[in-house]
Amino acid sequence: MRTRHMFALLAGTALALGLQPAAAQVVEGAKLGTEEPHTTITLGEPDPHWVYVVDPVFPHLIASKVYVVDGDTQEYLGMFNTGYVPNIVLAHDKSGIFTTETYWSRGARGERTDVVTFYDPRTLSPTDEVVLPNGRFLVVPKKQDADLSTDGRYLFSFNMDPSMAVSVVDVKEKRHVADIDLPGCSLVFPTGPKSFVSLCPDGSFASVRFDESGKAEVEEGQPFFDGENDPVFEHPAMHRPSGQAFFVSYEGQVFPVELKDGAATHGESWSLLGEADKSEAWRPGGWQLASFHAATNRLFVLMHQGGKWTHKHAGAEVWVYDTEKRERIARVPLEEHAISVAVTQDDEPLLFTLSEAASMSVFDATSFEHKGDRGSLGDSPFLLHVFGE
Structure with missing residues (x-):
């Protein structure tokens, strides 16, 4: 009885002082301001x-x-x-942006997935992706970790796991074509619609030519600089x-x-x-x-x-x-x-x-x-x- 009496006394004092009940304050405070307009901007041609x-x-x-x-x-x-240490490649005709990206299912751990992601250069939104089944080289980004063939049809992505290879992706058909093994050479420098060279430790290039199935021929060249x-x-x-x-x-x-x-x-x-x-x-x-x-x-x-x-x-x-x-x-x-x-x-x-x-x-x-x-x-x-x- 004493507790109820004290509560009634406090409540009466609050009303006497002109204080509003908590419920009334919540209702008053729940009023929202005018919503700000939201605009999504689309860029023009790059x-x-x-x-x-x-x-x-x-x-x-x-x-x-x-x-x-x-x-x-x-x-x-x-x-x-763009996920973990990406590389980006700009389409020759400005129609797209391609990135090689890496993700883990639990953020910093879990199942790893490597992809080539296609972005719209006007919205900067992803539009498609192709999985790189054998991964890609994870290193501080260098431009020649990835590049496009001279006609823009194929994307080349360098890999080292631990052997060196280049993944070939058909960006027109949006599919992984093949992984081409390299003789200890690194990076990709396109030389044609279905060819590229890679830089070798002895100061030479390895020249690679491939067909639509991904079958490749690799030719070793002569050094042009002193790597030592x-x-x-x-x-x-x-x-x-x-x-x-x-x-x-x-x-x-x-x-x-x-x-x-x-x-x-x-x-x-x-x-x-x-x-x-x-x-x-x-x-x-x-x-x-x-x-x-x-x-x-x-x-x-x-x-x-x-x-x-x-x-x-x-x-x-x-x-x-x-x-x-x-x-x-x-x-x-x-x-x-x-x-x-x-x-x-x-x-x-x-x-x-x-x-x-x-x-x-x-x-x-x-x-x-x-x-x-x-x-x-x-x-x-x-x-x-x-x-x-």
């Missing part, structure tokens, strides 16, 4: 000045991403998730439509290679460095350290000052070369040292540099004028892709 930035997200690798940025405005256009004393970077500057590629060595030698007609043809090498450059210890370095603008025959290379084996150091400058004259025509100082570089392939090209601080700088690739920056670009962006390269 522009030559759009850049696709691959971020492996090193703090949590199972959540890698690709950002799409407008180089003219430095604004974000969109983003899509002066290795080349695995990220050449490439222009796929013409088959031109420029492999840069740790010591600054340039090795021109033609990737077409089912083979890799080596040209005469030349040096990025003059005697004064060598005395000042300038060297090429970074991750995706070189890019090539085909219409002007200009090669863009990240350079830094350092000793031997500093080949992964970020570049303090971009050096620009005329590949026909084999001479330097410009030096572009960078406020933020860069690990990756890319140039668009249009008549008014832009130059992109990607820093270790997750920011991207944009330059006019003809006048070298600084156009702007895009800061806070994900967690750990590493690779740059543009259509037409």
Whole structure:
């Protein structure tokens, strides 16, 4: 009785003080504001000045991403998730984006599935996928872990499990064709509709030709660089439509290679460095350290000052070369040292540099004028892709 009396007294006091019962407060607080309008934007056809930035997200690798940025405005256009350390390939005709991705059924554990995922470049949404039954090579993304045949029909995905092989996927029929074994060679560099080469430890290429069933012939080539004393970077500057590629060595030698007609043809090498450059210890370095603008025959290379084996150091400058004259025509100082570089392939090209601080700088690739920056670009962006390269 005393308890009930005390409760009644407290309730009466609350009413006397003008306090509202809890139920009334809940009803009053449950009123919702006006719902904000929701709009889904569809992008237009990919522009030559759009850049696709691959971020492996090193703090949590199972959540890698690709950002799409407008180089003219430095604004974000969109983003899509791509699983664990992906590789992306842009369709030659701008009709699609292909990514090689890896997932586990329980997030970071469980059953593993490797796929080639097809994305719509206008919505950035997945539209289809093909399973890679034998997996793919899981490593910090390199552009030549995956690529398209010259006619865009087949996607090649490098694998090492532990033997080396390349998975062939027909992107038109959306099916896995075959896995082609390699003689200890790595990565894929397309040379034709049904052919590619892979880079071998002795400084040579292994040339691969296959038929529609995936049956392949592999031919070993002759070395074009010294893999023991002066290795080349695995990220050449490439222009796929013409088959031109420029492999840069740790010591600054340039090795021109033609990737077409089912083979890799080596040209005469030349040096990025003059005697004064060598005395000042300038060297090429970074991750995706070189890019090539085909219409002007200009090669863009990240350079830094350092000793031997500093080949992964970020570049303090971009050096620009005329590949026909084999001479330097410009030096572009960078406020933020860069690990990756890319140039668009249009008549008014832009130059992109990607820093270790997750920011991207944009330059006019003809006048070298600084156009702007895009800061806070994900967690750990590493690779740059543009259509037409």
